[in-house]
Amino acid sequence: xxxxxxxxxxxxxxxxxxxxxxxxxxxxxxxxxxxxxxxxxxxxxxxxxxxxxxxxxxxxxxxxxxxxxxxxxxxxxxxxxxxxxxxxxxxxxxxxxxxxxxxxxxxxxxxxxxxxxxxxxxxxxxxxxxxxxxxxxxxxxxxxxxxxxxxxxxxxxxxxxxxxxxxxxxxxxxxxxxxxxxxxxxxxxxxxxxxxxxxxxxxxxxxxxxxxxxxxxxxxxxxxxxxxxxxxxxxxxxxxxxxxxxxxxxxxxxxxxxxxxxxxxxxxxxxxxxxxxxxxxxxxxxxxxxxxxxxxxxxxxxxxxxxxxxxxxxxxxxxxxxxxxxxxxxxxxxxxxxxxxxxxxxxxxxxxxxxxxxxxxxxxxxxxxxxxxxxxxxxxxxxxxxxxxxxxxxxxxxxxxxxxxxxxxxxxxxxxxxxxxxxxxxxxxxxxxxxx
Numbered sequence: 042x043x044x045x046x047x048x049x050x051x052x053x054x055x056x057x058x059x060x061x062x063x064x065x066x067x068x069x070x071x072x073x074x075x076x077x078x079x080x081x082x083x084x085x086x087x088x089x090x091x092x093x094x095x096x097x098x099x100x101x102x103x104x105x106x107x108x109x110x111x112x113x114x115x116x117x118x119x120x121x122x123x124x125x126x127x128x129x130x131x132x133x134x135x136x137x138x139x140x141x142x143x144x145x146x147x148x149x150x151x152x153x154x155x156x157x158x159x160x161x162x163x164x165x166x167x168x169x170x171x172x173x174x175x176x177x178x179x180x181x182x183x184x185x186x187x188x189x190x191x192x193x194x195x196x197x198x199x200x201x202x203x204x205x206x207x208x209x210x211x212x213x214x215x216x217x218x219x220x221x222x223x224x225x226x227x228x229x230x231x232x233x234x235x236x237x238x239x240x241x242x243x244x245x246x247x248x249x250x251x252x253x254x255x256x257x258x259x260x261x262x263x264x265x266x267x268x269x270x271x272x273x274x275x276x277x278x279x280x281x282x283x284x285x286x287x288x289x290x291x292x293x294x295x296x297x298x299x300x301x302x303x304x305x306x307x308x309x310x311x312x313x314x315x316x317x318x319x320x321x322x323x324x325x326x327x328x329x330x331x332x333x334x335x336x337x338x339x340x341x342x343x344x345x346x347x348x349x350x351x352x353x354x355x356x357x358x359x360x361x362x363x364x365x366x367x368x369x370x371x372x373x374x375x376x377x378x379x380x381x382x383x384x385x386x387x388x389x390x391x392x393x394x395x396x397x398x399x400x401x402x403x404x405x406x407x408x409x410x411x412x413x414x415x416x417x418x419x420x421x422x423x424x425x426x427x428x429x430x431x432x433x434x435x436x437x438x439x440x441x442x443x444x445x446x447x448x449x450x451x452x453x454x455x456x457x458x459x460x461x462x463x464x465x466x467x468x469x470x471x472x473x474x475x476x477x
Contacts, residue, residue: 058437059136061172064108071100072166090161098160101167105146105175116140141426141451142183149179170456177453177464184430184451185471190226192407192424194270194400194450196433196443197232197245200461204386210248214458217465218249222259224472227266227424229403231396231431233385233442235272235339242269242278243286250287253280270402273381273442274301274394275338277402296402301394304378309393312372312380313340316391319366323359331388341390356384363391383435383442397445400431404449426450432461 075096111130118128119139131137153175154160159167184190198204201214208214221228236242243250246269253264269278269288277296281289317333317340324331324342330349331342342359344351364382367373373380381395408423429450433443436454446452455461 058169060134061169061176063134064105064172065167065169067104067108068101068167068172071097071104075100076163076166093163094160098154101154101160102147102150105150109144109146112140112144112146116143138447141429142180142188144176144179145182145187146175146179149175149182152178173454173456177455178467180451180453181430181464181468181471184428185468189428190430190468190472191428192227192229192403192430192450193221194229194231194403194429194431194446195461196396196431196435197230197234198386199434199457200432200455201230202245202458207244208246208248210251212248212458213462214465215249215252217462217469219252219256219259220469221465222253222263222266225263225266227403227407229268229270229400229406231270231273231399231403231446233273233383233390233392235275235336235390235392237276237337239278239284239286239288239290242271242288250280254282254287266407268403268406270399272336272338272394273392273396274398274402275392277406296406298398298401298405301398301402304393308372308375308378309338312367312370312378312393313338313391315370315372316340316363316367316380316382319363320359320389320391323362327355327358329355329359338393339390341385341388343388351387353384356386356389359389360384363389367391381442381445392442395445396431396433396442397447397449400429400446400449404429432464 075093111128111133115128115130115137118124118126118131150159153171157171157174159171195201198206202208202212218228230246234242234245249267253259253267256264264282265280267280268291270276271278277291277293278288279291280287313335317335320333320340320342323329324333329342329351330345331351332345334341334343360382367380367382372378379394379398380391382389382391404424404426426449430453431443431446431450432453432455433446434455434457435443436447436452437444443452443454453464455464
Protein backbone atom coordinates (compact mmCIF):
# COMPACT_ATOMS: atom_id res chain seq x y z
CA UNK A 42 0.00 0.00 0.00
CA UNK A 43 1.29 3.44 -0.90
CA UNK A 44 2.13 5.45 2.20
CA UNK A 45 1.27 9.12 2.67
CA UNK A 46 5.02 9.75 2.81
CA UNK A 47 5.58 8.29 -0.65
CA UNK A 48 2.58 10.12 -2.09
CA UNK A 49 3.70 13.49 -0.75
CA UNK A 50 7.32 12.87 -1.72
CA UNK A 51 6.34 12.04 -5.29
CA UNK A 52 4.49 15.34 -5.58
CA UNK A 53 7.66 17.35 -5.13
CA UNK A 54 8.56 19.21 -8.31
CA UNK A 55 12.13 17.93 -8.40
CA UNK A 56 10.84 14.36 -8.29
CA UNK A 57 8.60 14.61 -11.36
CA UNK A 58 9.06 14.45 -15.10
CA UNK A 59 6.73 17.05 -16.58
CA UNK A 60 6.36 15.36 -19.98
CA UNK A 61 5.41 11.99 -18.51
CA UNK A 62 3.04 13.63 -16.01
CA UNK A 63 1.38 15.54 -18.87
CA UNK A 64 0.79 12.36 -20.89
CA UNK A 65 -0.46 10.64 -17.75
CA UNK A 66 -3.05 13.41 -17.33
CA UNK A 67 -4.19 13.03 -20.95
CA UNK A 68 -4.73 9.30 -20.52
CA UNK A 69 -6.61 9.76 -17.24
CA UNK A 70 -9.63 11.18 -19.10
CA UNK A 71 -10.46 8.13 -21.27
CA UNK A 72 -9.69 5.91 -18.28
CA UNK A 73 -12.45 7.61 -16.31
CA UNK A 74 -14.87 7.75 -19.27
CA UNK A 75 -14.38 4.26 -20.70
CA UNK A 76 -12.99 1.98 -18.01
CA UNK A 77 -16.50 1.28 -16.60
CA UNK A 78 -15.43 -0.47 -13.38
CA UNK A 79 -19.08 -1.33 -12.69
CA UNK A 80 -18.76 -4.03 -15.33
CA UNK A 81 -16.62 -5.96 -12.86
CA UNK A 82 -19.60 -6.24 -10.55
CA UNK A 83 -22.47 -6.60 -13.02
CA UNK A 84 -22.35 -10.29 -13.83
CA UNK A 85 -18.80 -10.41 -15.17
CA UNK A 86 -20.24 -9.98 -18.68
CA UNK A 87 -17.40 -11.05 -20.94
CA UNK A 88 -18.69 -9.10 -23.93
CA UNK A 89 -18.98 -5.92 -21.86
CA UNK A 90 -15.43 -6.27 -20.54
CA UNK A 91 -14.13 -6.91 -24.06
CA UNK A 92 -16.02 -3.88 -25.37
CA UNK A 93 -14.69 -1.54 -22.69
CA UNK A 94 -11.15 -2.87 -23.15
CA UNK A 95 -11.31 -2.25 -26.90
CA UNK A 96 -12.75 1.21 -26.40
CA UNK A 97 -10.08 2.13 -23.84
CA UNK A 98 -7.38 0.76 -26.18
CA UNK A 99 -8.75 2.81 -29.06
CA UNK A 100 -8.84 6.05 -27.06
CA UNK A 101 -5.39 5.55 -25.53
CA UNK A 102 -4.02 4.87 -29.04
CA UNK A 103 -5.65 8.00 -30.45
CA UNK A 104 -4.24 10.20 -27.71
CA UNK A 105 -0.73 8.82 -28.09
CA UNK A 106 -0.96 9.26 -31.86
CA UNK A 107 -1.90 12.90 -31.27
CA UNK A 108 1.12 13.31 -28.95
CA UNK A 109 3.26 11.64 -31.61
CA UNK A 110 2.14 14.24 -34.15
CA UNK A 111 2.84 17.06 -31.68
CA UNK A 112 6.39 15.74 -31.26
CA UNK A 113 6.76 15.76 -35.06
CA UNK A 114 5.67 19.41 -35.07
CA UNK A 115 8.08 20.18 -32.20
CA UNK A 116 10.96 18.67 -34.19
CA UNK A 117 10.09 20.89 -37.15
CA UNK A 118 10.16 23.95 -34.89
CA UNK A 119 13.45 23.03 -33.18
CA UNK A 120 15.12 22.49 -36.55
CA UNK A 121 13.89 25.81 -37.94
CA UNK A 122 16.22 28.46 -36.55
CA UNK A 123 14.29 31.18 -38.39
CA UNK A 124 11.01 30.44 -36.57
CA UNK A 125 10.82 32.49 -33.34
CA UNK A 126 7.61 30.84 -32.15
CA UNK A 127 7.57 27.81 -29.85
CA UNK A 128 5.83 24.60 -30.82
CA UNK A 129 2.45 23.67 -29.38
CA UNK A 130 4.16 20.98 -27.30
CA UNK A 131 6.62 23.54 -25.90
CA UNK A 132 3.72 25.76 -24.86
CA UNK A 133 1.95 22.88 -23.12
CA UNK A 134 5.10 21.37 -21.56
CA UNK A 135 7.60 24.25 -21.09
CA UNK A 136 10.34 21.96 -19.76
CA UNK A 137 10.39 19.81 -22.90
CA UNK A 138 13.81 19.45 -24.48
CA UNK A 139 15.10 18.51 -27.95
CA UNK A 140 14.10 15.34 -29.80
CA UNK A 141 16.63 13.58 -32.02
CA UNK A 142 14.09 11.24 -33.60
CA UNK A 143 10.35 11.09 -34.01
CA UNK A 144 8.67 8.74 -31.52
CA UNK A 145 6.20 6.10 -32.80
CA UNK A 146 4.13 6.29 -29.60
CA UNK A 147 1.02 4.60 -30.96
CA UNK A 148 2.95 1.52 -32.09
CA UNK A 149 4.90 1.47 -28.82
CA UNK A 150 1.68 1.64 -26.80
CA UNK A 151 0.22 -1.32 -28.68
CA UNK A 152 3.33 -3.37 -27.94
CA UNK A 153 3.36 -2.45 -24.24
CA UNK A 154 -0.42 -2.90 -23.93
CA UNK A 155 0.09 -6.49 -25.07
CA UNK A 156 2.55 -6.98 -22.23
CA UNK A 157 1.07 -4.89 -19.41
CA UNK A 158 -2.67 -5.07 -20.27
CA UNK A 159 -3.07 -1.36 -19.65
CA UNK A 160 -6.41 -1.20 -21.49
CA UNK A 161 -7.80 -4.10 -19.45
CA UNK A 162 -7.41 -2.35 -16.11
CA UNK A 163 -10.61 -1.04 -14.55
CA UNK A 164 -9.32 0.50 -11.32
CA UNK A 165 -5.69 1.47 -12.00
CA UNK A 166 -5.18 4.20 -14.59
CA UNK A 167 -2.13 4.37 -16.90
CA UNK A 168 0.78 5.01 -14.55
CA UNK A 169 4.08 6.85 -14.62
CA UNK A 170 5.87 3.54 -15.21
CA UNK A 171 3.47 2.54 -18.01
CA UNK A 172 4.25 5.77 -19.86
CA UNK A 173 7.98 5.57 -19.12
CA UNK A 174 8.13 2.11 -20.69
CA UNK A 175 6.01 3.19 -23.68
CA UNK A 176 8.48 6.03 -24.29
CA UNK A 177 11.39 3.58 -23.99
CA UNK A 178 9.84 1.26 -26.55
CA UNK A 179 9.07 4.14 -28.91
CA UNK A 180 12.66 5.32 -28.64
CA UNK A 181 14.26 1.97 -29.44
CA UNK A 182 11.81 1.58 -32.32
CA UNK A 183 13.03 4.93 -33.60
CA UNK A 184 16.74 4.05 -33.44
CA UNK A 185 16.31 0.58 -34.97
CA UNK A 186 13.25 0.07 -37.17
CA UNK A 187 13.19 3.71 -38.26
CA UNK A 188 16.89 4.47 -37.86
CA UNK A 189 20.35 3.05 -37.30
CA UNK A 190 21.80 2.46 -33.84
CA UNK A 191 25.56 2.96 -33.85
CA UNK A 192 26.35 3.68 -30.18
CA UNK A 193 24.76 2.47 -26.94
CA UNK A 194 25.94 4.02 -23.68
CA UNK A 195 25.02 2.76 -20.22
CA UNK A 196 25.10 4.00 -16.66
CA UNK A 197 26.61 1.55 -14.15
CA UNK A 198 24.85 1.28 -10.79
CA UNK A 199 21.16 0.28 -10.98
CA UNK A 200 21.44 0.03 -14.78
CA UNK A 201 23.95 -2.77 -15.44
CA UNK A 202 24.15 -4.06 -11.86
CA UNK A 203 22.53 -3.42 -8.49
CA UNK A 204 23.57 -0.35 -6.53
CA UNK A 205 27.08 -0.79 -5.14
CA UNK A 206 27.53 -4.22 -6.73
CA UNK A 207 29.56 -5.48 -9.71
CA UNK A 208 28.89 -6.97 -13.12
CA UNK A 209 29.37 -10.65 -12.32
CA UNK A 210 30.02 -13.36 -14.95
CA UNK A 211 26.51 -14.81 -14.58
CA UNK A 212 24.74 -11.49 -15.17
CA UNK A 213 22.02 -11.77 -17.86
CA UNK A 214 23.06 -8.33 -19.12
CA UNK A 215 26.40 -9.65 -20.43
CA UNK A 216 25.22 -11.83 -23.37
CA UNK A 217 22.97 -8.99 -24.49
CA UNK A 218 25.87 -6.52 -24.49
CA UNK A 219 27.98 -9.05 -26.39
CA UNK A 220 25.19 -9.29 -28.96
CA UNK A 221 25.33 -5.53 -29.49
CA UNK A 222 29.07 -5.70 -30.07
CA UNK A 223 28.56 -8.59 -32.50
CA UNK A 224 26.14 -6.37 -34.43
CA UNK A 225 28.85 -3.68 -34.64
CA UNK A 226 27.15 -1.37 -32.15
CA UNK A 227 29.72 0.54 -30.11
CA UNK A 228 29.32 0.48 -26.32
CA UNK A 229 30.31 3.13 -23.79
CA UNK A 230 29.83 2.64 -20.06
CA UNK A 231 29.44 6.19 -18.77
CA UNK A 232 29.53 6.07 -15.00
CA UNK A 233 29.77 8.53 -12.15
CA UNK A 234 32.32 6.25 -10.48
CA UNK A 235 35.48 8.32 -10.67
CA UNK A 236 38.38 5.88 -10.46
CA UNK A 237 41.79 6.84 -11.80
CA UNK A 238 43.06 3.27 -12.26
CA UNK A 239 41.97 0.41 -14.52
CA UNK A 240 42.00 -2.00 -11.56
CA UNK A 241 38.98 -0.35 -9.91
CA UNK A 242 36.90 -0.46 -13.08
CA UNK A 243 37.95 -4.07 -13.70
CA UNK A 244 36.69 -4.91 -10.22
CA UNK A 245 33.25 -3.49 -11.06
CA UNK A 246 33.04 -4.83 -14.64
CA UNK A 247 35.17 -7.99 -14.58
CA UNK A 248 32.33 -10.28 -15.72
CA UNK A 249 31.87 -8.37 -18.97
CA UNK A 250 35.57 -7.66 -19.57
CA UNK A 251 36.63 -11.30 -19.13
CA UNK A 252 33.79 -12.48 -21.36
CA UNK A 253 34.87 -10.14 -24.15
CA UNK A 254 38.53 -11.13 -23.77
CA UNK A 255 37.70 -14.85 -24.00
CA UNK A 256 35.08 -14.52 -26.73
CA UNK A 257 35.66 -16.37 -30.00
CA UNK A 258 32.62 -14.83 -31.68
CA UNK A 259 33.87 -11.23 -31.57
CA UNK A 260 36.47 -9.84 -33.93
CA UNK A 261 39.39 -7.81 -32.61
CA UNK A 262 37.71 -4.64 -33.91
CA UNK A 263 34.45 -5.51 -32.14
CA UNK A 264 36.33 -6.17 -28.89
CA UNK A 265 37.84 -2.71 -29.05
CA UNK A 266 34.36 -1.24 -29.46
CA UNK A 267 33.96 -0.93 -25.69
CA UNK A 268 35.16 2.05 -23.65
CA UNK A 269 34.65 3.15 -20.06
CA UNK A 270 34.09 6.84 -19.32
CA UNK A 271 34.44 7.41 -15.58
CA UNK A 272 33.68 10.32 -13.28
CA UNK A 273 30.92 11.47 -15.66
CA UNK A 274 33.43 12.76 -18.23
CA UNK A 275 36.89 12.69 -16.66
CA UNK A 276 38.64 9.32 -17.13
CA UNK A 277 38.63 7.27 -20.34
CA UNK A 278 39.64 3.61 -20.58
CA UNK A 279 39.65 1.52 -23.76
CA UNK A 280 39.26 -2.27 -23.82
CA UNK A 281 42.60 -3.86 -24.68
CA UNK A 282 43.38 -7.57 -24.35
CA UNK A 283 47.09 -6.80 -23.91
CA UNK A 284 46.61 -4.25 -21.11
CA UNK A 285 46.68 -4.93 -17.41
CA UNK A 286 43.12 -5.52 -16.19
CA UNK A 287 42.04 -5.49 -19.89
CA UNK A 288 41.70 -1.71 -19.91
CA UNK A 289 44.10 0.86 -21.35
CA UNK A 290 44.02 4.28 -19.70
CA UNK A 291 43.68 6.82 -22.51
CA UNK A 292 45.69 10.02 -21.97
CA UNK A 293 43.43 13.03 -21.64
CA UNK A 294 44.94 14.87 -24.59
CA UNK A 295 43.78 12.01 -26.85
CA UNK A 296 40.08 12.32 -26.04
CA UNK A 297 39.29 15.81 -24.73
CA UNK A 298 36.93 17.69 -27.00
CA UNK A 299 38.00 21.21 -28.00
CA UNK A 300 35.39 22.64 -25.60
CA UNK A 301 36.59 20.51 -22.68
CA UNK A 302 40.19 21.50 -23.37
CA UNK A 303 39.29 25.08 -22.42
CA UNK A 304 38.42 24.10 -18.83
CA UNK A 305 41.35 25.43 -16.81
CA UNK A 306 42.68 23.69 -13.73
CA UNK A 307 42.33 26.97 -11.83
CA UNK A 308 38.60 27.18 -12.58
CA UNK A 309 38.11 23.51 -11.75
CA UNK A 310 39.85 23.92 -8.39
CA UNK A 311 37.87 27.05 -7.61
CA UNK A 312 34.53 25.34 -8.30
CA UNK A 313 35.41 22.28 -6.24
CA UNK A 314 36.55 24.50 -3.35
CA UNK A 315 33.11 26.16 -3.27
CA UNK A 316 31.40 22.77 -3.43
CA UNK A 317 33.58 21.43 -0.61
CA UNK A 318 32.62 24.27 1.72
CA UNK A 319 28.93 23.81 0.85
CA UNK A 320 29.12 20.09 1.55
CA UNK A 321 30.83 20.67 4.88
CA UNK A 322 28.06 23.10 5.84
CA UNK A 323 25.44 20.48 4.97
CA UNK A 324 27.20 17.88 7.12
CA UNK A 325 26.98 20.28 10.05
CA UNK A 326 23.50 21.71 9.51
CA UNK A 327 21.85 18.34 8.79
CA UNK A 328 24.03 16.42 11.26
CA UNK A 329 24.93 13.92 8.58
CA UNK A 330 26.86 10.76 9.56
CA UNK A 331 29.20 11.42 6.65
CA UNK A 332 32.72 12.43 5.82
CA UNK A 333 34.10 14.54 2.99
CA UNK A 334 35.97 12.97 0.05
CA UNK A 335 37.98 15.20 -2.31
CA UNK A 336 39.31 13.98 -5.66
CA UNK A 337 41.13 15.78 -8.44
CA UNK A 338 37.91 16.26 -10.45
CA UNK A 339 35.19 15.68 -7.88
CA UNK A 340 34.22 16.26 -4.27
CA UNK A 341 31.51 14.56 -2.25
CA UNK A 342 30.33 13.08 1.01
CA UNK A 343 30.19 9.39 1.87
CA UNK A 344 28.83 7.57 4.96
CA UNK A 345 31.19 7.21 7.90
CA UNK A 346 30.91 3.44 7.44
CA UNK A 347 29.24 1.20 4.82
CA UNK A 348 26.46 0.11 7.17
CA UNK A 349 25.13 3.65 7.61
CA UNK A 350 22.27 4.76 5.37
CA UNK A 351 21.88 8.52 5.10
CA UNK A 352 18.17 9.41 4.73
CA UNK A 353 17.09 10.06 1.16
CA UNK A 354 15.67 13.45 2.10
CA UNK A 355 18.99 14.52 3.58
CA UNK A 356 20.86 13.44 0.46
CA UNK A 357 18.51 15.33 -1.83
CA UNK A 358 18.54 18.41 0.41
CA UNK A 359 22.33 18.34 0.19
CA UNK A 360 22.22 18.06 -3.61
CA UNK A 361 19.80 20.95 -4.00
CA UNK A 362 21.65 23.18 -1.53
CA UNK A 363 25.05 22.56 -3.09
CA UNK A 364 23.70 22.94 -6.61
CA UNK A 365 22.13 26.30 -5.78
CA UNK A 366 25.24 27.58 -3.99
CA UNK A 367 27.39 26.62 -6.98
CA UNK A 368 25.00 28.25 -9.44
CA UNK A 369 25.15 31.51 -7.46
CA UNK A 370 28.89 31.44 -6.86
CA UNK A 371 31.41 33.30 -8.98
CA UNK A 372 32.81 29.98 -10.22
CA UNK A 373 29.36 28.71 -11.18
CA UNK A 374 28.04 31.92 -12.73
CA UNK A 375 31.02 32.15 -15.06
CA UNK A 376 29.90 28.87 -16.70
CA UNK A 377 33.49 28.27 -17.71
CA UNK A 378 33.36 24.79 -16.16
CA UNK A 379 30.16 22.70 -16.20
CA UNK A 380 29.41 20.53 -13.17
CA UNK A 381 26.95 17.92 -11.98
CA UNK A 382 25.67 17.57 -8.40
CA UNK A 383 23.81 14.31 -7.82
CA UNK A 384 22.46 11.88 -5.24
CA UNK A 385 24.16 8.53 -5.68
CA UNK A 386 21.75 6.69 -3.38
CA UNK A 387 24.25 6.44 -0.52
CA UNK A 388 26.34 9.54 -1.13
CA UNK A 389 26.38 12.95 -2.81
CA UNK A 390 29.02 14.07 -5.28
CA UNK A 391 29.83 17.09 -7.38
CA UNK A 392 31.68 16.12 -10.56
CA UNK A 393 33.35 18.26 -13.16
CA UNK A 394 31.36 17.89 -16.36
CA UNK A 395 28.30 15.68 -16.67
CA UNK A 396 27.07 12.75 -18.73
CA UNK A 397 26.26 14.88 -21.74
CA UNK A 398 30.02 15.42 -22.04
CA UNK A 399 30.74 11.76 -21.32
CA UNK A 400 28.39 10.58 -24.07
CA UNK A 401 29.78 13.24 -26.43
CA UNK A 402 33.30 11.89 -25.91
CA UNK A 403 32.04 8.39 -26.77
CA UNK A 404 30.38 9.72 -29.94
CA UNK A 405 33.55 11.43 -31.07
CA UNK A 406 36.00 8.76 -29.92
CA UNK A 407 34.53 5.96 -31.99
CA UNK A 408 34.18 8.10 -35.11
CA UNK A 409 37.72 9.37 -34.78
CA UNK A 410 39.07 5.87 -34.16
CA UNK A 411 37.21 4.51 -37.19
CA UNK A 412 38.49 7.32 -39.40
CA UNK A 413 42.04 7.94 -38.25
CA UNK A 414 42.87 5.35 -35.63
CA UNK A 415 43.87 8.01 -33.14
CA UNK A 416 42.41 10.69 -30.87
CA UNK A 417 39.73 13.27 -31.44
CA UNK A 418 39.84 15.78 -34.23
CA UNK A 419 37.34 18.62 -34.48
CA UNK A 420 37.44 18.28 -38.25
CA UNK A 421 36.13 14.70 -38.17
CA UNK A 422 32.46 13.72 -38.13
CA UNK A 423 31.11 11.92 -35.10
CA UNK A 424 28.20 9.64 -34.20
CA UNK A 425 25.03 11.72 -34.12
CA UNK A 426 22.42 11.98 -31.42
CA UNK A 427 19.82 10.10 -33.49
CA UNK A 428 22.23 7.14 -33.74
CA UNK A 429 22.99 7.11 -30.00
CA UNK A 430 21.00 5.51 -27.17
CA UNK A 431 21.87 6.23 -23.53
CA UNK A 432 20.37 3.90 -20.93
CA UNK A 433 20.23 5.03 -17.30
CA UNK A 434 18.12 5.17 -14.15
CA UNK A 435 18.36 8.83 -13.11
CA UNK A 436 16.46 11.16 -15.42
CA UNK A 437 14.74 13.48 -12.98
CA UNK A 438 15.81 17.09 -13.42
CA UNK A 439 17.47 17.61 -10.00
CA UNK A 440 20.25 15.46 -8.64
CA UNK A 441 20.04 12.99 -11.51
CA UNK A 442 23.24 12.40 -13.42
CA UNK A 443 21.70 10.77 -16.52
CA UNK A 444 19.34 13.69 -17.15
CA UNK A 445 21.76 15.81 -19.16
CA UNK A 446 22.53 12.98 -21.57
CA UNK A 447 19.17 13.88 -23.13
CA UNK A 448 20.82 16.91 -24.74
CA UNK A 449 23.22 14.84 -26.89
CA UNK A 450 21.35 11.64 -27.76
CA UNK A 451 18.24 9.54 -27.40
CA UNK A 452 17.63 7.98 -23.99
CA UNK A 453 15.84 5.10 -22.26
CA UNK A 454 14.85 5.41 -18.60
CA UNK A 455 15.03 2.13 -16.68
CA UNK A 456 14.52 1.37 -12.99
CA UNK A 457 16.62 -1.78 -12.47
CA UNK A 458 19.11 -4.11 -14.18
CA UNK A 459 16.16 -6.44 -14.90
CA UNK A 460 14.52 -3.65 -16.90
CA UNK A 461 17.79 -3.18 -18.80
CA UNK A 462 17.63 -6.85 -19.77
CA UNK A 463 14.03 -6.42 -20.97
CA UNK A 464 15.00 -3.31 -22.92
CA UNK A 465 17.92 -5.08 -24.61
CA UNK A 466 15.64 -7.99 -25.50
CA UNK A 467 13.22 -5.54 -27.14
CA UNK A 468 16.20 -4.03 -28.92
CA UNK A 469 17.34 -7.47 -30.10
CA UNK A 470 13.85 -8.24 -31.37
CA UNK A 471 13.78 -5.03 -33.35
CA UNK A 472 17.25 -5.79 -34.71
CA UNK A 473 15.91 -9.21 -35.79
CA UNK A 474 17.78 -11.31 -33.29
CA UNK A 475 16.34 -12.33 -29.91
CA UNK A 476 18.77 -13.38 -27.16
CA UNK A 477 17.52 -16.45 -25.31
